[in-house]
Amino acid sequence: MQRILALLLCVAGPLAADPPRIVADIAPVHSLVAMVTEGVTEPELLIPANASAHDLALKPSQARALTRADLVVWVGPELSPGLGRALDATAERTLALLRVPGTQLYPARDAALFGDMGLSGHVEDAHAGHDHSHDGIDPHAWLDPVNAVMWLTALAETLAELDPEHAAAYRDNAVRAVARLSVMTARMDDQLEPARHSGLIAFHDAFQYFEARFGLSMVGAITPSDGSDPGPARLSALRDAARDGAVVCAFAEPQFNAGLLEAVTQEAGLPVATLDPMGANLTVGSDLYEALLMQMSGAVTDCISMGVSQAGSGE
Ligand SMILES: [Zn+2]
Numbered sequence: 001m002q003r004i005l006a007l008l009l010c011v012a013g014p015l016a017a018d019p020p021r022i023v024a025d026i027a028p029v030h031s032l033v034a035m036v037t038e039g040v041t042e043p044e045l046l047i048p049a050n051a052s053a054h055d056l057a058l059k060p061s062q063a064r065a066l067t068r069a070d071l072v073v074w075v076g077p078e079l080s081p082g083l084g085r086a087l088d089a090t091a092e093r094t095l096a097l098l099r100v101p102g103t104q105l106y107p108a109r110d111a112a113l114f115g116d117m118g119l120s121g122h123v124e125d126a127h128a129g130h131d132h133s134h135d136g137i138d139p140h141a142w143l144d145p146v147n148a149v150m151w152l153t154a155l156a157e158t159l160a161e162l163d164p165e166h167a168a169a170y171r172d173n174a175v176r177a178v179a180r181l182s183v184m185t186a187r188m189d190d191q192l193e194p195a196r197h198s199g200l201i202a203f204h205d206a207f208q209y210f211e212a213r214f215g216l217s218m219v220g221a222i223t224p225s226d227g228s229d230p231g232p233a234r235l236s237a238l239r240d241a242a243r244d245g246a247v248v249c250a251f252a253e254p255q256f257n258a259g260l261l262e263a264v265t266q267e268a269g270l271p272v273a274t275l276d277p278m279g280a281n282l283t284v285g286s287d288l289y290e291a292l293l294m295q296m297s298g299a300v301t302d303c304i305s306m307g308v309s310q311a312g313s314g315e
Pocket residue numbers: 054140204205206225226227
């Protein structure tokens with residue numbers, strides 16, 4: 001009986017298939033997906049932007065969203081191991097952005113102070129079918145807009161395969177989005193030029209891709225790139241760097257407790273601004289990615305000018 005019903009529904013159903021249900025893990029990824037699906041469908045956001053993706057424990061509603069999805073677009077297990085385990089269990093179709101060929105990847109930095117070891121050429125590239133372990137990869141790769149551009153094209157191709165009826169729309173959207181992000185990147189390059197040689201401290205080590213793309217100098221971060229808690233040695237190394245005048249300003253993040261940051265900055269009287277890698281205060285949607293990167297660019301230049309004017313007035 002059930003089979004006959006299904007058959008009847010099939011025959012009677014509309015000719016145009018429903019667009020695929022797409023789930024994206026974090027707000028910046030959701031935004032990139034939304035750029036590509038504009039006019040066809042809207043992706044669903046799995047992890048709210050004010051939550052940390054690192055220690056995600058899925059709620060029942062999130063687990064249901066995953067089971068219903070035709071495609072889950074996510075950064076990868078390096079960002080949220082909990083989501084990795086859930087996806088292994090549901091075996092839905094997924095696109096892990098860190099595995100997109102051509103993605104610029106950097107290893108996670110363990111030391112409190114990055115020194116020269118930060119970007120010392122241990123640069124890796126994601127290769128198709130190259131099945132090595134990506135343990136130790138810094139997962140915050142969406143903060144390099146050149147990666148985002150790479151992913152837009154990969155998204156359009158994945159969606160075109162999944163939903164051939166709208167293939168042209170996905171590809172046109174991706175071309176427009178790539179042009180938009182290229183203009184944005186050039187603008188940020190100009191804006192951040194004067195910030196290049198000022199030492200900065202991040203709350204958690206999320207900004208390696210942003211630093212590398214725009215030539216910024218992050219001296220260290222309170223917590224490592226997996227968001228785990230810092231030990232006392234890490235905090236005192238950072239406090240010393242701040243006191244030695246190597247640092248102009250420090251950044252808090254909305255997703256993390258600011259008390260630890262104070263322990264590092266208070267003695268040196270460093271100005272603190274908010275640098276948010278997730279877009280917690282931004283409206284979720286296709287505009288979020290660009291707004292996020294522009295907001296970060298503005299936060300860096302503002303924080304540095306605060307630090308510079310404070311240092312000047314102290315003399
Ligand atoms: Zn992070």
